[in-house]
Amino acid sequence: MNQQAMTMTLWQSIDALAAQLPFSVQKVGRTLSTTLSDTHAEGGTVFQFFEGSPVRLSDGTGLARIDLRIKREGAHPGFLVLELKGRCVPLAEVRQHYPALEITDVPRGRSLDESTSYTATLGWGRLSFGFAERNPGCLAFVAFDPA
Template sequence: MLALSLGVTPACSEGSKKMHTTVQLSLWQLIDQLGAHQPIRREPVEHLLHTTLARTESSNEYFTFWSNGDGVPIALDDGTRIERIVLRTSNEGDARGALTLTLSGRCIRRDDVKGRFAGMRIAGAPSGRSPNEETTFRSETAWGELVFGFAERNPDCLSSVGFGEKTK
């Protein structure tokens, strides 16, 4: 399990009655922590983000999907907010997980991401049907793959981060 003591505090957004959790990590620290705890599994993600993930109706015989269905955002130390968490785990023995975090809050610029992950390559482009469609970039790491998404509605600001395990 995670050998990390997290400062986690419940808080209420200004002008909002909706509670959120604050995790005392920046987005970059969170990426490092999630990468250090492979394989990607529900319990470590819940512990690290101080949330509970619920099984979704999208689950099937091959994969189980988990989400923070309560819609309570998670605020990070650097002003980034995690609006949605989607975790996919395999129902087969050599289970590989995948995790996607949908972000809001401060703008993390494309150049900032490229500065940290120099080997990024374009992986996907929007079709033009929705301002929420993303241009995606992939970056290989020692533990797997990161996918960074930049939505058309704000193409220079990071809107999602995906985590995939290294294939065997």
């Protein structure tokens, strides 16, 4: 396994992953220096679910969970979620990299795990940044939803 993810920041990782589209287990694993394993999730008749082991990035951001979903049949670019831990990434820092964000989801008061999502619409699809109610000042996840 290479050390590429260890030398990349969160923002470099996001750019490198977006450049990998369409996603595959091999490309995401290689980019983030992790091995993705099939979770054999129930209900996975349409999508196959893969999870990667935690990764520490060079800027102190940790990827606690890597969740990749690939359609079993037919063309589809995949869907990827990175759950963060480690250093706090505030909304102001996200806006430095993606100034044109729209609020696309808000908490509904049912759980501290609900989040406010800010989404950038890019040439390849939608990139969302989620801030959980449990810790609303820090980025909780990044979701890649290619068109």
